Amino acid sequence: DAGITQSPRHKVTETGTPVTLRCHQTENHRYxxxxxxxxxxxxxxxxxxxxxxxxxxxxxxxxxxxxxSKTEDFLLTLESATSSQTSVYxxxxxxxxxxxxxxxxxxxxxxxx
Amino acid sequence: AQKVxxxxxxxxxxxxxxxxLDCVYETRDTTYYLFWYKQPxxxxxxxxxxxxxxxxxxxxxxxxxxxxxxSTSSFNFTxxxxxxxxxxVYFCALNKxxxxxxxxxxxxxxxxx
Numbered sequence: 001d002a003g004i005t006q007s008p009r010h011k012v013t014e015t016g017t018p019v020t021l022r023c024h025q026t027e028n029h030r031y032x033x034x035x036x037x038x039x040x041x042x043x044x045x046x047x048x049x050x051x052x053x054x055x056x057x058x059x060x061x062x063x064x065x066x067x068x069s070k071t072e073d074f075l076l077t078l079e080s081a082t083s084s085q086t087s088v089y090x091x092x093x094x095x096x097x098x099x100x101x102x103x104x105x106x107x108x109x110x111x112x113x
Numbered sequence: 114a115q116k117v118x119x120x121x122x123x124x125x126x127x128x129x130x131x132x133x134l135d136c137v138y139e140t141r142d143t144t145y146y147l148f149w150y151k152q153p154x155x156x157x158x159x160x161x162x163x164x165x166x167x168x169x170x171x172x173x174x175x176x177x178x179x180x181x182x183x184s185t186s187s188f189n190f191t192x193x194x195x196x197x198x199x200x201x202v203y204f205c206a207l208n209k210x211x212x213x214x215x216x217x218x219x220x221x222x223x224x225x226x
Contacts (some may be wrong), residue, residue: 031212042117042204042216043158090158094212100146102214104158 003027004105006091012111019078021108023091031094032074033102034058034066036087043090049074081112115140117207117217125223126195134190134220136205142166147181147188148206152219158204164188195224 003026013019023032031050035043035058045058047066055066063085067075078085091105116139126132138147149161162172164181172179176193192199205217 040218042206042218043214044216045214048212088156096163100208100210101148101160101163103160104150106157109156 004091004093004103006089006105006108008108009106010109012113013081014113015082016080019081019110019112021076021089021110023074023076023105025072025074025091025093027093027095028071029093029095030071032068033092033094034064034074034076035090035092035104036060036085037090037107038087046076046089078110081110083112086110086112115142115145115207115209115213115215117205117215119203119205119217119220121220122218123221123223125225127225128197129194131191131193132195132222132224134192134203134205134222136188136190136217138186138188138205138207140186140207140209142209145207145209148208148214149179149188149190150204150206152202152204153198154200161190192222195222197224197226200224 005024007022033048034046037043044060046060046064047058049055049068052068065077089108092102094102118137145166147164151159151161169181178191180189200223202219202221204219206214208214
């Protein structure tokens with residue numbers, strides 16, 4: 001258990017509305033990540049953070065923004081949700097004996113109607 | 114560019130059969146790390162193993178074993194005497210620095226009683 005929680009766990013929203021997903025960790029990990037999971041694509045990196053207020057884009061960052069104002073929280077915002085953003089979103093932290101493993105939160109299932 | 118291929122989209126076996134999940138990767142890096150994750154029907158992502166590129170020893174953990182062959186760029190996963198609880202989607206992943214994970218599309222394994 002990497003001490004990661006995500007909220008909400010499920011959300012249905014309408015096209016055009018803003019949505020914020022929260023990732024919370026309790027073990028002071030410096031690196032945090034947001035992925036989306038879609039059938040046939042595995043997981044794809046949206047954004048990541050390497051410290052408070054330090055973030056960078058991943059492979060599929062268009063339409064998403066992130067913020068990290070404190071170590072324990074990493075927020076993912078969809079400014080104006082679209083149906084193509086219907087997905088399962090996973091947060092992850094970086095850890096492990098060689099500091100190159102990633103451990104995942106329970107996921108958030110987002111449906112945009 | 115890095116890439117992970119899992120050619121088997123779905124596999125179905127009967128309980129107690131052995132099953133091998135294939136993973137083929139592409140990378141130009143000489144140092145890299147390979148991973149397997151399990152995603153059971155409950156949806157969470159469970160870390161199974163990490164293998165370093167400079168360690169080609171096979172690994173066994175209970176009914177699970179992994180065969181890493183740099184010559185064929187493969188990192189295959191075998192479950193011996195499969196059980197219903199092994200039913201899940203299995204993802205192979207690659208990264209070079211703990212940061213930029215590349216996931217394969219996953220293989221859905223169904224173990225029938």
